[in-house]
Amino acid sequence: MESPLSDLKVLDLSRLLPGPYATLVLAALGAGVDKVEDPAGGEFLRNLPPLVDGRSVLFEVLNRGKRSLTLDLKTPAGNRAFRRLVRGYDLLVEGFRPGVMERLGLSYGALRDENPRLIYCSLSGYGQTGPDRLKVGHDLNYLARAGVLGYGGSPEGPPAMPGVQIADIGSALSAVIGLLSALHQRNRTGRGCHLDIALNEAALAFLYPQLAARLAAGSAGRPLARGRDLLNGGIANYGVYRTADGRYLSVGALEPKFFVELCTRLGKPELAETADGSAEREEQIRRELSASFAGKSLSEWVAHFADSECCVEPVYEGDEVLSDPQLRARDLLQQAPASGVGQAQLRLPFALTQFLKDPAPGLGEHSAEILAEAGFPQDEIRKLV
Numbered sequence: 001m002e003s004p005l006s007d008l009k010v011l012d013l014s015r016l017l018p019g020p021y022a023t024l025v026l027a028a029l030g031a032g033v034d035k036v037e038d039p040a041g042g043e044f045l046r047n048l049p050p051l052v053d054g055r056s057v058l059f060e061v062l063n064r065g066k067r068s069l070t071l072d073l074k075t076p077a078g079n080r081a082f083r084r085l086v087r088g089y090d091l092l093v094e095g096f097r098p099g100v101m102e103r104l105g106l107s108y109g110a111l112r113d114e115n116p117r118l119i120y121c122s123l124s125g126y127g128q129t130g131p132d133r134l135k136v137g138h139d140l141n142y143l144a145r146a147g148v149l150g151y152g153g154s155p156e157g158p159p160a161m162p163g164v165q166i167a168d169i170g171s172a173l174s175a176v177i178g179l180l181s182a183l184h185q186r187n188r189t190g191r192g193c194h195l196d197i198a199l200n201e202a203a204l205a206f207l208y209p210q211l212a213a214r215l216a217a218g219s220a221g222r223p224l225a226r227g228r229d230l231l232n233g234g235i236a237n238y239g240v241y242r243t244a245d246g247r248y249l250s251v252g253a254l255e256p257k258f259f260v261e262l263c264t265r266l267g268k269p270e271l272a273e274t275a276d277g278s279a280e281r282e283e284q285i286r287r288e289l290s291a292s293f294a295g296k297s298l299s300e301w302v303a304h305f306a307d308s309e310c311c312v313e314p315v316y317e318g319d320e321v322l323s324d325p326q327l328r329a330r331d332l333l334q335q336a337p338a339s340g341v342g343q344a345q346l347r348l349p350f351a352l353t354q355f356l357k358d359p360a361p362g363l364g365e366h367s368a369e370i371l372a373e374a375g376f377p378q379d380e381i382r383k384l385v
Helices: 018-028 057-062 076-088 108-114 139-146 166-189 199-220 230-234 256-265 279-293 298-304 325-329 367-373 378-384
Strands: 009-012 032-037 067-070 091-094 119-124 193-198 238-242 248-252 312-314 333-335 344-346
Touching: 009 018, 009 076, 018 032, 018 057, 018 091, 018 119, 018 166, 067 367, 076 108, 076 367, 076 378, 091 166, 108 119, 119 166, 139 166, 139 199, 166 193, 166 199, 193 199, 230 238, 238 279, 248 298, 298 312, 367 378
Parallel strands: 009 032, 009 091, 032 067, 091 119, 119 193
Antiparallel strands: 238 248, 248 312, 333 344
């Protein structure tokens, strides 16, 4: 089956995680993604450990299936070449601080003159406008400002630091949604547009149900509370419990029928019968559940709940998720091509995506090829590369 985006060409000027993950999704959907890098060393991620055979594993997994073109956009020749190059592309993704592309003369307004159909996506920490548009930050900062960080953890303890980059991946997926929507609009109007994606706002989207409910309640409601609300620790039947061997179980018995089944399986049906939603009773039930789960090992509990409908699952750690038979049955893991870094790769969790067979490109590996495709004469290509 032909890949759904096989007719699209993408210029990727982004770095680190958000932009490269967005263009990785596009590449896995079949788009041709050409990564534009500075000739003086290329993207920072190329040298970030862990390294295998001298190559960054993180750069490899985020840039599979892409090509690399080196251009010095600060020089007149490189800048002019980029403006010519952009005429043949559908999408552009950049992740510089606001104002950088304008100073280079490569803003959306400038490139729109070269290609009115161009869809131009800017990813930045706080967006292209507003008083904080130029502030620096990373994922943890955006989660903090969005209220996401402060919402997780125990009521008396500090916020729980996430183990993954929520704002980075959230903004990447927001960018993909925006780009695909803009393509649909372009099919009707023939015109491109500028997408302004803020990582801080992408993080805020993960609190959408809670904040929307808070706004709707107005003066009759109460502020969000760490560890005290429905799905962040406030109820005993939705949480994490320690087992006898120091491992953990996730319990998501949210609906009454699942909670009744859970309590019955534990030999304590009265816990479900006497739950009244009060904070005091929830704490009592939590203590009872903690004592029960502490009586057996993780593997014993997994076997105990194997044929039940209690919404109980083990908390995987280390490499355990890579051996999950469910993921393997759905073909989310595959041997990587011999030419790449690493032994296996993950398919992205979208039905139409494909495993990317080509490894991440060497710095400038495809410069001459990309410029030739764009119609540059050989003497000019030699000067540029």
